[in-house]
Amino acid sequence: MRKEWLETDYYAVLGVSKEASDKDIKKAYRKLAQQYHPDKNPGDAAAETRFKQANEAYDVLGDTDQRKEYDHARQMGQFVGTPGGGHQYVRVEDLFGEGGAPFDLFGSGFGDLFGRAGGGGVRSTPRRGAHISAEMALTFHEAIAGVTKELSVNGARVKVKIPHGIEDGSRIRVRGKGAPGMNGASPGDLYVTVRVGSHPVFGRKGANLTLTVPITFVEAALGATITVPTLGDPVKLKVPAGTATGKTFRVSGRGVASAKSTGDLMVTVEVTVPAALSDEQRAKLEEFGALDPAANPRAHLGMS
Template identity: 45%
Template sequence: MSTKDYIEKDYYKALGVTKDAPAADIKKVYRKLARELHPDKNPGDAKAEARFKEVSEAYDVLSDPAKRKEYDEARSLFGAGGGFGGFGGAGGPRSTPNFDVSDLFSGGSSGNLNDLFDGLFGAGAGRSGSRPTGSGPVRGQDVTADLTLAFDDAVHGVTMPLRLSGPAGCKTCGGSGARPGTAPHRCANCGGTGYVSRNQGAFGFSEPCVQCRGTGQVIDDPCPECAGTGTTTQVRTINVRIPAGVRDGARIRVPGKGHPGRSGAPAGDLFVTVHVEAHKLFGRSGDDLTLTVPITFAEAALGTTLRVPTLEGSVALKVAPGTPSGRTLRVRGRGVQGRGRNGDLLVTVEVAVPTKVAGAAREALEKFAAAQPDDPRPEITAALNSIATGRGE
């Protein structure tokens, strides 16, 4: 993606958040959108797939404080959504709020500006008389991928194979781009920098060298496998270790498994976003597991001992007499493995009311109702009596 496209994309709009949204809100919105738009949930839906890629790209930038800061500075300098018409050209910098040409040369922003000029006009562009810094080794780009896990695998941890297709170092030439037995040599036209300079007004601009195509090296005898690029498209399988207790939406970093670097530089990293499938019985709240268990009216009134499932087997759970429907009981240490301690199992009991009651069961309930001395709704009864007294009934 070019610098122009990068600046003109509105990542905040893609996620539907404000520019000053805190990181926690951005993460929450992304996780919701990722679940809704994930290709596994929308098979064959090209629009959903495109939106999924859009929000993933936006989150990749806005979730990283350094990337977000650089993105905000770039859009502030060149005008968010305004393209590049606001800088350069015959008219010079356009008049926009908070835009000061002196800011371009202030020491506080020189580092970010150099990065911007590199992307806009080629490395080494800047004030008149500046020299190209040279191509040199360049770290490989990071790669993002998605992985869907079963609920149990996310709780216990698992190692999953992940198949990736993309550029990788050529095995024939070892990434040099030259036929085995030969080696690249420094470009005489640019002196190995990869760029040639020219002056235009107050600025000195650098352009990629046409002879070495900006690499700073010339390959006389290219590798037949990669045609001199040093990389080939390969399908590779990477075993990704998912730690126990990983949560839905978590990002796992796998160092050195991204795109290969240039000129011997290290490869980028692989970032895997984890999506956890729902369990048919259990829910999850932090490191706690949640479970809803129906009980009969007799069990709630008289008390009972239930046998309830866990992810590791089953446990006995005592229900005290008079337990109301909706009460949550805690079984300690039977949740998800956390840092330092396991979470708990939270069991919510709900009284199951039969839809049909007949025969001996109905007779028993009628006798119980007649023998029950307590009023289950005293406040309501008192209010009704007050109304009746006021009417003289």
Template identity: 40%
Template sequence: MTQQEWIERDFYADLGVPSTASAEDIKRAYRKLARQLHPDANPHDQAAGERFKAVSEAHAVLSDPATRAEYDRTRQLYRSGAFRRAGTRSGTHAGTGTAGGMGGFDLSDLFGGGGSAFTFGEAGFGDLFGDLFRRSGTHTTTSRPRRGSDVEAQTRLPFRQAVTGVVLPLQVSGPTVCTSCHGSGARPGTQPRRCPACGGAGTLTHNQGDFGFSESCDDCRGTGVIVDSPCTDCQGTGVGHRTRTINVRIPPGVTDGQRIRLPAHGEPGLRGAPSGDLYVTVEVDPDPVFDRDGDDLTVTVPVGFAELALGTTISVPTLDGRVSVKIPAGTPSGRTFRLQGRGVPHRGRPPGDLRVTVQVAVPAGLDQRAIDALRAYEKAEKTTGFDPRGSWRDHR
């Protein structure tokens, strides 16, 4: 993809959402499309595979607030005419555009020499567009291998594994480095040679006034090398296709919908270029006992009325087994006790707490002896002056 195509790319259209879509709308649209277009669900559909890549790239840009803001800003500049065509480069290759007549607009404010907050994968915004605008005094360029695409995958975890962390094998089907040529694209026993058209730079630069526009070299397709004897297994791409198993380390405390990045585990780049990243979205199943509130775990323990009135010691479940909690006499139903350090563990910071809420459980049926005992208690209670609704009886 050329730099001009990157500027013109509409990531919102790729996800089928408007430019005003909320972060939750973008996330929801991506999840729906990813499930529909995933290569595992469409093993022989090349169009679905290409669409899946486009959707993944769009989500990578729009899911990060800083990245999205920079992307929106660039699109606005492009539509306003900040990027204008200015002729073609002399020679056999046609230039696709250059910048000029900015009307006082300082390009360094946008690109900052590569220091922008916009990031996509391992490349920064300045890296992505850094070759687009160059001072005419700078004629040297360096080869930039085409990094492989990022890959999206999903996994589902039980609640307790997500809280405590786990290492699990994940099968990923897709492109990988060719095992015959080891990614070079050349037939075993041969080597690629430097592209004579671009001198191995992978780009050709057309200077126009104070600025220059770089475009990918057509002869080597931006790789900087020519393969005279392509590998027969990968047809010179350096990329094969297989199903591989990756051991993914899920850190403690992962939340539902969280994405985990595994650098260099995505699609391999062409002819030995760096691989993309693998992003694993974790879906967490609910737990029958625990709920989660940030780093804290919560649990509701049913108790009897007599236990709260007279006081008792109850056994409470935790992630590490059961512990005893003392309930003082006269504890009201709904009171919460906090057990420090018994919540969600984390690396580099203290774990959360376990919040235990006691709730009176009312029996569905009583025998006559229990009924008589409760009637006697009711009469005795009235003699003490206790009124459970006395504090709000006068409120209308």
């Protein structure tokens, strides 16, 4: 147990009740992680702090054993930290020292705290090691294809297997690679949060890839078959006549493949307008406009 366990209400950090289910805790964490993700809030120190707080809270509450220990610690902290009731008031600083060093409330420290009054001896209790959080940077293609990479944790090299199709902000649990346990207890776990880099062409929304493709106004008006890139071979896409800018087409099965499913490629067309026209081109367009002088796309707005 650490000093911050008594000082910080991790349930409040995640915005859930103490009776919240594991599913609700995970859902609340993911919502906060997305809301305050550094990529969505560049240069925002407050958002970065909230993001780190959410990760710290989920490291504890997201693990069943750690959560039980945390709840117990909070209860004992209230017991020893509340004046009255026949017990001497004890400050957090008295438990941990001014430097905030870890204090084993359930092991030797707990026995020492209360044993002096009762004359009992100090008992060394096995304590599982703390969990460790780390981040790992991945390229867009590494996240899509999956990869095994190494991290340096407490001076040791740890191999982390990244499954294919992983999303930015996802966390991977590596069992037994956290801090060592005390008195023969098992070590904690390592939680790795992945940070996926961007791609110069594709975007990503879950299992789907997104792509914006420019088309000419002639292709938009008359229709065309265009070639679009994918993560594999290029594919043909039929653009119907009369397609407006912003129209999105779905190319099935060309998204991100994961262990559960494969997403699609969502292609959004953007109609481009030439910045300069030759005299002949201008004349042709004026001739085209004269063929339907009553056409007014702003008529529904009451404008000419």
